[in-house]
Amino acid sequence: MKKLINAPADYVNEILDGLTSAHPGLVLGGESGRCISRREPALQGRVGIATGGGSGHLPLFTGYVGPGFADACAIGNVFEGPNAQSCLDAIRAAYHGTGVLCLYGNYGGDRMNFDLAIEMAGMDDIACETVLGTDDVASAGADEAAKRRGVAGIVLLYKAAGAAAAEGRDLAAVAALAQKANGATRSIGVALAPCRVPTASAPNFDIGEDEMEFGMGIHGEPGIWRAPIAPADKVADEMVDRLFADLKPGRGDRVMPLVNGLGATPLEELFILWRRVERRLKDAGISHAAPLVGNFVTSMEMAGASLSLMVLDGELEALISAPASCPFWRVG
Template structure:
């Protein structure tokens, strides 16, 4: 598993350094902590700020979503590891406009612990913080234990809606409530085709036989719900959608946003083939696709595979998903 790296122990710092230099018109590093990045664009006074974060290796998440219409800052951890409280706090102090900061992150033990610690430290600095935890992965826990589920690609829609709500002038609690509602209306499930490898080890993150795939695999290589022989794209899409349909209430005539997300090494050809079947399936059920996204939005290094995400939309959420965005790795006009 070949990689373009120098010292594997410095890969995160060198990535951040390159990113900040490549996109200096969008983003800047904070001198207080080199894992803390904030927007370089002017901000509206009094606007609620959005802070995202998580482990490296998921690019364009999370730093790729700092920009106009989405996040105001990001705290970056080691590969597949939560950022510690220090960079989270530094970003919080830098982006707060006096109206508070909303933390958005996935439901992983390290993230929950470190973002909670940072929120307590921010309160000591007289900064109001709301925290919203993404938990969209239907494969990671049963519906009655949804609070235990991982956050995967559906986090993208949480960022999208929260960023728009903040720009619309919603207050701190209202922005957080929009983010929680989006998470509640979002379901995802993925399939793994091939593993990734960490630069420090060079070893595969999991093992599959040559003609084998794994349904429900996590973004860090966490075990899924079953291994199975490789089938057609349509059959794989149907199995992912069946699990999502069983878990969320969708009625004929309702609108959804769809994300077919690549995990790092899956060609767009295959992702669009998957989306083709998603569109057919939803049409058969009388569900309208209001917005669609296909590509690498939250990855797992060079893992092969993809995930499907559906987010149910009401009229207010449609305005938020339509809101323009200008980030280094995501632009929507």
């Protein structure tokens, strides 16, 4: 858990300074000083998308601010939800005269502060809707799908909802689309090694030298089973099986795949996983859009990977394929 950092208390601020310096299309501001928004905002009259979450997951959350993605992002400390002022700053920055969709992962602290911020925004006559990412199938059963946590699938929701907003749809329509996209998206992760929050003295979980944990969350939340490390194909197979069991895709269906690295797992291993996922899709008669394979949602130096699948219909595929640009994903 060695880190190239300065004082742990300065960690988040220094990251945000470096990020906005390297990507001048992003601006840090708000009364909280913890809100990233677009230097060139979307057109007046477009629905805005506000998101937010804890630090330590780059490129998530704030890397997905840009045309065709989110408009603004509230930033919390490492693995902590953003405070209410930061959420309000993001809502205000995302407001272009016609309402804001708050789109973020389903975590208690984030919900509490976004809900409070939405109330405060209401006093400014900013209408908001909320859609929560709930893609992690390991975090609750299919009968309690609304209780599931949000993990890497949120990236696909940004893309779909961002394109819907850019098209000029109204707030209710953008929210309905985001809800539909979330309903079509599932993820499952596997962890091999922990990370350490900079202000903590110990890793966020313990795991044996030869062990993996299947289904673990991006903050180290307990998964489904823990056992000696399995071959990549076996891991990919169980990931696909679990997502298929939940999504129930049929032959002829089409999906958007995301093979995501949690931080310390090499790109090489993600391509090995993808190769097997691709074969499983083919065997099941399921076609796919160009996959994302890389580090899109991380937990600092945590080792492991996740698989997300979004079942596409014509509308979702058009939105996923629409031109869009943010520092870490560009389409068209």
